[in-house]
Amino acid sequence: MAEEISGTTNEYPMCPICIETIKVPRTLTCLHTFCQHCLSSYIETSDYKLGDEPCFNCPVCQRPTYPPADESNDPKDWASLFPQNTALLVLLGADKAKVDCLCDPCTPEKRSIIAMGLCVECREYLCEGCINSHKRVRAVKSHRVLSMHDISKNPDAITHLNVSSNCTIHTDKQIEYFCKDHKTVCCVKCSIIDHRSCSELVDLKTNAKSALEEDPRDVIEILTRIEGYLMSYMQRNKSNINRLETQTNEIVSSIKNVRAQINELFDTIENEVKQKGRHLYEEEFLKLNDMNQKCQSQLTAVQGSRQLLDAILRLGNETQVFLTARQIKMQLTNYWEQIVKKYKAIETKEITLTLHESLKTLMSLAADQLATFQTKINVDTLCLDGIFRTPTLDSVIETKCPNRGSTPWYIGSMWLPNGSILLSDYMNDKCCLYSPEQTHLADLTVKDPGNMCFVGDNKVAVSLKKEKKIQFLTCTATITPTRSFTTRYYCGGIAALSEDKLVISGYNDSGNQNYYWSILNTQGKEEYYHEINQKGGRYTFLGVNESKTRLYMSCYYINTVYCFGLDGQVHFVYTNEKLKGPMGIGVDRDNYVYVAGCALNNIHQLLPDGNLIQIITTGIPNKPCTLTFNKSSNIFLLTNEGDMSHKCHMYVLK
Known part of the structure; x- marks a missing residue:
């Protein structure tokens, strides 16, 4: 057996629900302990069962848990019906700032009164009124009542307490025996009814040590190993969370980079299109403008010839008309040849932009087609063998x-x-x-x-x-x-x-x-x-x-x-x-x-x-x-x- 074990990381026991120091600890039949308020809230929001056998599942081990009998059968009251963890309360009582104990007899009556003392025999926390009643009632007036002040000054008072739990079947009786045949604890009624014929029934008051099947230090060692394993498991999950956050940030950053690259690409395309389009326009503009200028010159000459002949017809003699008409007629052949050669057809020119198929495809795709998310799952099995291995x-x-x-x-x-x-x-x-x-x-x-x-x-x-x-x-x-x-x-x-x-x-x-x-x-x-x-x-x-x-x-x-x-x-x-x-x-x-x-x-x-x-x-x-x-x-x-x-x-x- 390993004879040295690591210490716990928390000075005070923690509630598994709120992950804080336990207040008013209530212990279920499966021995898991919770704050009374946390347990009550959990029961109210859980899928509890009502009826002949009302129950709910333990928040830790998920075992069906049956609350002690209660006439109202109201789930809101179930948490207060479970026994307080007396040993834990005494430990917590060492620091008054950490816990306030409630009076046990008053709690079922919906009265949350702070306890002033602890009855050792009844294992109940009592307010001042209940302490006075204890002193007056003949059956319990001999009981020892420790004040909360004495407990806080002497945490070792736990050694004087009977820390055994009540029987889960006969809740008014304390556990007194351990049956080795059935591997279970029981009260005096159970011993008579269910264990009368059993071969070995150990009296826990006089011989509890013989009932132990393992050294408690071995149990503490195993718990310490399990604690280390759970801490490791949580650390792995925390590392997973950090890695996922990093990966998500990297993805967002990478898509921003892709967008910047795409914007840069389209800026380049736009600039190139502008430059090439302007160059083509200017080139064609010069050609067409030159043709227009030549055509304009031809038009001016034709108009001049027409105006001259028209004036001669009105003002000149027959010889002038003859000579001018003959001269212009000779020009007509040149004019016609020019029209036939240069101006018989007009070219309609267009500048077009053709996008590459890949660019068309890119623009037609939806966002979820361009970029897809997926979660890759790598199963990292944490081996348990090493934890429970003690080299020999x-x-x-x-x-x-x-x-x-x-x-x-x-x-x-x-x-x-x-x-x-x-x-x-x-x-x-x-x-x-x-x-x-x-x-x-x-x-x-x-x-x-x-x-x-x-x-x-x-x-x-x-x-x-x-x-x-x-x-x-x-x-x-x-x-x-x-x-x-x-x-x-x-x-x-x-x-x-x-x-x-x-x-x-x-x-x-x-x-x-x-x-x-x-x-x-x-x-x-x-x-x-x-x-x-x-x-x-x-x-x-x-x-x-x-x-x-x-x-x-x-x-x-x-x-x-x-x-x-x-x-x-x-x-x-x-x-x-x-x-x-x-x-x-x-x-x-x-x-x-x-x-x-x-x-x-x-x-x-x-x-x-x-x-x-x-x-x-x-x-x-x-x-x-x-x-x-x-x-x-x-x-x-x-x-x-x-x-x-x-x-x-x-x-x-x-």
């Missing part, structure tokens, strides 16, 4: 100490595809290879080896921290060094994004000492560099998710885990008072993140969005260092800092 120790392998060497300290480890295990021994400058059966195969001396990652085809990349190098090894039954390249800064963490792309991390040891990570190809060319405004130290570890889109970086000296996108965007920053000296970091097939907390001997299991699922302490060795997953079987390997006996171990958990 499968095997422990003792590793050999090199002859006359120091106690091994493995700060790099990995599973090879064939099941072999490769370790980097920082203390003895060695890389050590173990078979799938976990027997020692080979060693290779490598100066100052650090983290490592698989890059394909039996090849492994190892960071040489102080050397500022990345060394490539070929691992079969032996370890063979191949090529290497240098890095510009001190490097520690290393992970593979593909067969030809790596990401490394460390700190800027020639400048401001800040942490950094960078993406390089396997030839050593840096493609992206990201620096964190946080002074760094020697130990950083890297992990990547299955899709190689998120980078997880643990920083030992500042007790922090970062999650980045490959563009440098920070997705989350994880810190926890129980996380000291984070080292190895691994991601399983379901994208759940595991971080080895070296200083406090634990592992932090996180959801993909950084919410804590659990802190694992059981089965974890002293000072866990590296953590790496075998993705084919989803088991993982831990190494730890060696002890004074010069022994160091590998731990396989699944």
Whole structure:
């Protein structure tokens, strides 16, 4: 069992309906608790059922809920008929500003009177009048009544209360027994009527602990995991909303750009049409005007000849008439030839604009044909297995100490595809290879080896921290060094994004000492560099998710885990008072993140969005260092800092 769990995010319990601190808490038979006012409003607006068995569905679990008997059978009163959550009221009573408790006996009578005290035996909140009546009635005058002032000063008063609920069948009786045969609780009447022949009936007043089927801390742990899952689910939905908003804004922006481009296109067309139309007009105008001018000259000559002959006929002698008529008659042939040649037909000219078919089609289409919206649905199933998974120790392998060497300290480890295990021994400058059966195969001396990652085809990349190098090894039954390249800064963490792309991390040891990570190809060319405004130290570890889109970086000296996108965007920053000296970091097939907390001997299991699922302490060795997953079987390997006996171990958990 994980022995450490995360705390709740809210100091006071919240009503699932109004999402605020619960006021006048009423608990349904399914044990879900709500504000009385919220529950009443919900019932009135829900599809409740009236009749012989009036009921409504619980707002949370949707189970049919039958209100306690009431003569009026009015849904408006149902909420007030359910029992108040006494334990919760006492907790809330620690802050008077947070809650006002109503008098229980007065509430059914439609009187909302603030309670002044709590009867321990009756488990009812009482106003001043009801407290006085309690003191006078012989049957209850011996009951203990705690004032609200005493409760607010001493929240631990809850330990003195009988917090069991009333029987759902005999509402005037308290639950006193648990029937193990039927796995149910019951009152004394139920025990006589329905459970008389049952083999084991546990008296909750004297032996409630034996009725528990699981440790309540286990239940709290599971609730914490579910809480983390729901928070992750809500965060995914929030991310969806933000992404949809961004996409919608981008669509609006893109259509504005399209409109601007179309306007620019039509402006160009209009200008070209104006220019070409004017040019054609002017060209044809000059031609037709020239023809008119020539025709006008011919017309003037003809009119002159006619006027001359007309004048000679009126004023001249016969000889003048003869000579003038003869001369003009000779001109007639020229005039006629000109008419026949130039003026026998008139060309009617037109300037037209023909639109391209594509432009006609564009103008004829409706808006919904030109631009269509559609919703693409990608189903992202959130795996539940990882949430309810508590790793257990499968095997422990003792590793050999090199002859006359120091106690091994493995700060790099990995599973090879064939099941072999490769370790980097920082203390003895060695890389050590173990078979799938976990027997020692080979060693290779490598100066100052650090983290490592698989890059394909039996090849492994190892960071040489102080050397500022990345060394490539070929691992079969032996370890063979191949090529290497240098890095510009001190490097520690290393992970593979593909067969030809790596990401490394460390700190800027020639400048401001800040942490950094960078993406390089396997030839050593840096493609992206990201620096964190946080002074760094020697130990950083890297992990990547299955899709190689998120980078997880643990920083030992500042007790922090970062999650980045490959563009440098920070997705989350994880810190926890129980996380000291984070080292190895691994991601399983379901994208759940595991971080080895070296200083406090634990592992932090996180959801993909950084919410804590659990802190694992059981089965974890002293000072866990590296953590790496075998993705084919989803088991993982831990190494730890060696002890004074010069022994160091590998731990396989699944």
